[in-house]
Amino acid sequence: xxxxxxxxxxKYYGKFKALEDVSLDIPGGRIIGLxxxxxxxxxxxxxxxxxFLKFEGEVKVMDKPLEDYRHNLFREIAFIPxxxxxDERLTVQQTIDxxxxxHPCWNNQRAERLRAISNLPSDKKVGRLSKGMKTKLYxxxxxxxxxxxxLLDEPTIGLDxxxxxxxxxxxxxxxxxxxxxxxxxxxxxxxxxxxxxxIIFIDEGKIILHDAIEDLKNRYTIITVPMEKEEEFRKLNxxxxxxxLGSISGVVKKEATIKDAEYRRPSLTDLFLAExxxxxxx
Amino acid sequence: xxxxxxLIKKEVQVIGRKLFLPAWIVMGMYGMLIIGLLVTLIxxxxxxxxxxxxxxxxxxxxxxxxxxxxxRHGGMISYITNYFAANMVAALLFLxxxxxxxxxxxxxxxxxxxxxxxxxxxxxxxxTGAKIIAMSISNWLVFLAICVFNYIVINILFSILxxxxxxxxxxxxxxxxxxLAIPILVIIFIVNALAALFSAIFQxxxxxxxxxxxxxxxxxxxxxNRVQGLKIPQPYEYVSSLLNISWIRMPETVEDxxxxxxxxxxxxxxxxHILVGIVFYILATYIYSKREIKM
Numbered sequence: 235x236x237x238x239x240x241x242x243x244x245k246y247y248g249k250f251k252a253l254e255d256v257s258l259d260i261p262g263g264r265i266i267g268l269x270x271x272x273x274x275x276x277x278x279x280x281x282x283x284x285x286f287l288k289f290e291g292e293v294k295v296m297d298k299p300l301e302d303y304r305h306n307l308f309r310e311i312a313f314i315p316x317x318x319x320x321d322e323r324l325t326v327q328q329t330i331d332x333x334x335x336x337h338p339c340w341n342n343q344r345a346e347r348l349r350a351i352s353n354l355p356s357d358k359k360v361g362r363l364s365k366g367m368k369t370k371l372y373x374x375x376x377x378x379x380x381x382x383x384x385l386l387d388e389p390t391i392g393l394d395x396x397x398x399x400x401x402x403x404x405x406x407x408x409x410x411x412x413x414x415x416x417x418x419x420x421x422x423x424x425x426x427x428x429x430x431x432x433i434i435f436i437d438e439g440k441i442i443l444h445d446a447i448e449d450l451k452n453r454y455t456i457i458t459v460p461m462e463k464e465e466e467f468r469k470l471n472x473x474x475x476x477x478x479l480g481s482i483s484g485v486v487k488k489e490a491t492i493k494d495a496e497y498r499r500p501s502l503t504d505l506f507l508a509e510x511x512x513x514x515x516x
Numbered sequence: 517x518x519x520x521x522x523l524i525k526k527e528v529q530v531i532g533r534k535l536f537l538p539a540w541i542v543m544g545m546y547g548m549l550i551i552g553l554l555v556t557l558i559x560x561x562x563x564x565x566x567x568x569x570x571x572x573x574x575x576x577x578x579x580x581x582x583x584x585x586x587x588r589h590g591g592m593i594s595y596i597t598n599y600f601a602a603n604m605v606a607a608l609l610f611l612x613x614x615x616x617x618x619x620x621x622x623x624x625x626x627x628x629x630x631x632x633x634x635x636x637x638x639x640x641x642x643x644t645g646a647k648i649i650a651m652s653i654s655n656w657l658v659f660l661a662i663c664v665f666n667y668i669v670i671n672i673l674f675s676i677l678x679x680x681x682x683x684x685x686x687x688x689x690x691x692x693x694x695x696l697a698i699p700i701l702v703i704i705f706i707v708n709a710l711a712a713l714f715s716a717i718f719q720x721x722x723x724x725x726x727x728x729x730x731x732x733x734x735x736x737x738x739x740x741n742r743v744q745g746l747k748i749p750q751p752y753e754y755v756s757s758l759l760n761i762s763w764i765r766m767p768e769t770v771e772d773x774x775x776x777x778x779x780x781x782x783x784x785x786x787x788x789h790i791l792v793g794i795v796f797y798i799l800a801t802y803i804y805s806k807r808e809i810k811m
Contacts, residue, residue: 284635286809308637319632323530335522336638 235297237262237383237415238283243291245278245439252278253289254439262382263412265429267447268419269506270436276419277316279436280385284313296382309339312381316388316419318368322361326354326371333375344408345378351405365392373401377409384409386418390425402426427502437510450505458483458496466492473508523642527650534616535658538608542662546669575680582681590682591770594671598692601670602663606700609659613704616655617711617723620647621804634809644801648712652705659704660697667693688770695777702789709796716803754792 238260245253253275260266270276281287285300285307293300296310303310320329330349334340352370360368369392376384390398402425410416418426433450435443443450458481459467470492472484485500485508500508528535586593621630621644633643667689675684714726730751737748 281809286631286634288808305637305639308635313635315628315631317628319628319630319635321530321629321632323532324526328526328529332522332526333636336519336636338637 235262236260236294237264237296238417239292239294239297240279240283241292241294243279243282243289243293245275245282245287245289247278252439253282256291256436256439256441258434258441258444260415260417262415264431265410265416265418267423267426267430267433267502268417268436269423269433269502269510270419271510274436274510275439276436277387278439280313280387280417280419283385284311308337308381310381311383311385312376312379313385314372314376314387314389316391318365318372318392320360320368320372320375322359325357325359326363327356329360329371330375334378337379339380341378341380344380345374348374348377348405348408351400366394366397369393370397373405377405382414384414384416386416386420388420389418390420390422398422398425402429423502423506430502433502433505435506435509443509447502451499453488454485454500454505454508455488455490455497456483456500456504457486457490457492458498459492459494463492463495474504519638520642520646523638523646524650524653527647528654531616531651531654534612535654537612537615538605539658539662541608542605542666574677578678578681587682589770590678591685591688592773593678593682594674594685594689595692595770595773597670597674598667598689599696601666602693602696602700605659605662605666606696608662609655609700609704610707613655613707613711614723616651617708620651620708620711620722621715621800631809640805641801644712644797644804648705648708648797651708652701656697656701656704659700663693663697685770688774691774691777695773695781698781699786702786702793706789706793706796709793709800712800713796713803716800716807719807 236259238258240256240258240260243253243256244251256275256279268276268279278287282289283293283295283300285293285303295303295307300307324332330345334342334345352374354363354367354371354374360371363371369390373389390401393401406416406429418430420426427447430447432444432446434441457467457470457472458478460481464482467482467484470484470486470490472486475482475484477483485504671684671686671689675686678684710726711723714729715722717729718725734750734752737750740746741748
């Protein structure tokens, strides 16, 4: 079953085209990274999926058109945006009580486990929490929901490195099972790389790549050759070219070979720069 | 039902202590009154004196003020005193509403709270309704609590103070209070529903822009009426009808207040006012639902 189907979605902000003819099929049970430069259209795409913005085209969530859901869409989807949105006038406990009372998908057992991890002060007003604590509270509340799709837009902003790692390695596991779909948009590519199944690259409002991460990594390699073989190296049309002491490296197609060259698997950042960043050299 | 309760409870929690501003002001007034009384008792120079500077007792002051047949007007005085005491509290309440209601739907939109509430599977009709109901009922309950407190203090104090002149009537006092307190609930409801409508139309500075639009429409209607010789009703005529006290006639007895007062409360006009509030709520929710949510 497809968790999300996006067909020919175009979104304008005034005359600016933020999304152009975006079509995507996102199957259930996958963890997908949505990557793009600032202003590429990641947040706009997420807001279209949530029905927050008007757009041309069609979006289906769990096989149902978006417009059939209205507010009930949020029985299927939960969202963590890149800014604090929790009502700061409520206390932590009031916020939890409120969401647990109005949300039919609230999982109390999971909420208790997450609460123990996040160590949040119950009686404190949200407005008096640090930025990181606010993020923790929102993560805790959102991950306590038994929804099918989770959209995360820079979910770990304001968190320290240790909690960020714990979030992606452990906490997210509390939520995820093979029926759930998670879409993560972040600039911290290396932090999420190990948990992703698929990646989507978006640039200037267009989807330029949607692929399984393993397939993508198998199509490219990083080749390193001595400087004297630079001419041969350039003929391979390398991307993300870097110079090191006496050698030169770049991302090339897997089938490309040079005698005596060193090969290694590219990281997601390398692939991102290769696909989105175009020709890049330092 | 659980959702409705949670929504209303959350709204009351969000309004929080701001609800009690009128209560603090009334307490401040009482504080000043007590200080004034103490000063009057302690300092001999502050005692009452007449135009010639001769010291007079409080009883002598009352004798000058009250007409000789005051004894038969005890009920009417009790009614009027409580009606106008409640009026003063109502004025404070509306000042507080001006602070609380702006952007009732987009509260702290810049802080993105709207996004938090809109990502919950709760119908917008319920969300908007809960805001209006919570704001109306909680403000009214605070208003009623202050009025009841005033009622107890004023009626006990005055019944002792004026016991030599007439019998203070607690029953008519209570009717006077209720004749003002009940329509105030309807007015608060309309004000909140209208604030929600302004808030749905204008995302920022809703009340200012809403009142500006109200004024603009009134001017346009006035010009059309003048130029075309028409009699299109003005919106402010409706507002003044909310505060209609035309039922109050120069009374012979307190009964001239009581029955017309109840009739004024429970008639078609009150029902129409409630329906107008409901129309504002429906329009507000519909317009709000059509708006994009931006961060």
